[in-house]
Amino acid sequence: MTSTQTPMPDATKVVDSMEQMSAGPYEGQRRSSARGLCCTGTFTPTGDAAPLTTAAHLQHQPVPVTVRFSNSDGNPHVPDGAPVTRGMAVRFHLPDGAETDLLGITVPLFVASTPPEFLALTQALRPNPGTGHPDPAEVRAFVAEHPHLASAVAQQPPIPVGYGRAAYWAIHAFVWVNDAGRRQPVRYRWEPAAGRASLSAQDAASRAPDYLTQEFHQRLQDGPVAFALQVQLSEVGDPTHDPTVAWPDTRKELTVGHLELTAPVVDQSHWSEQRFDPTRITSGIELSDDPVLAFRAHAYAESFRRRSRHG
């Protein structure tokens, strides 16, 4: 693994810029992924991860989970058909009362290698006051200055038929540690059991503004919404510090568990107020040397602070 010395921007400055990017702030709302729904279910590990990590939820016993699906925009009024990424934030409730989170989105690469690059991109994506949309020339200038981000920025997220019909990548590397102390960098992906399915932009535009919530509730009437947790194992030399660089598709992949979502949470408002955090790990899992992963903890805490005081 390599370590980077990138100076961190102030999280307040980044969250300010995210608010401007979504023409916010919106009172009491997350500064990203404002619109969403929470549900409950069970994660059953296959046992295939047990030789590689001591993490309690990746052994042999099922654990309860709470999951929040979301649309990435910080504006909660943007309709579900918008061509944005979707999020899946999973909280595993561990047998000893502890909790660990795993957050994923519907594209495999992040759009910045470092927090300063992310800040610069959010600035380039601010809506032009005249048009209400980002200025394409600013985005082109950002990519010209950061050519290594061109393919990540060009990713087109699918507009899923339902929250349960998309794959969600956790993107960053994490490091598993087993009971002999052996360390193995990994990357996670949730794969929908019903298969991936998306809408054309035209079809999406004709759907109800809350079609994702409606579809999710309808699907639950026919049985659980299910996902497999796929884990890619790194090999020597695979970068762990850069969320814009994929590992080769040929890397060994394990199916480490199956998730079954069975019902909306009874208390949506309680759960939508919670703070998911990609750095909320548990024994047997370590953070990698990715500076974006470390920075996210500060940005999420700042967003939580602002929305909790109803600002």
Ligand code: HEM
């Ligand atoms: C510099 C990088 C990033 C920053 C500054 C950032 C910032 C934020 C903020 C401020 C929130 C709202 C938090 C809250 O109020 O609880 C959020 C939510 C979220 N972010 Fe990020 N993010 C970053 C990268 C990522 C990446 C790489 C992923 C992909 C795994 C991701 C996935 C999500 C998801 C799924 C949510 C919604 C969580 C929920 O439902 O509570 N973010 N992000």
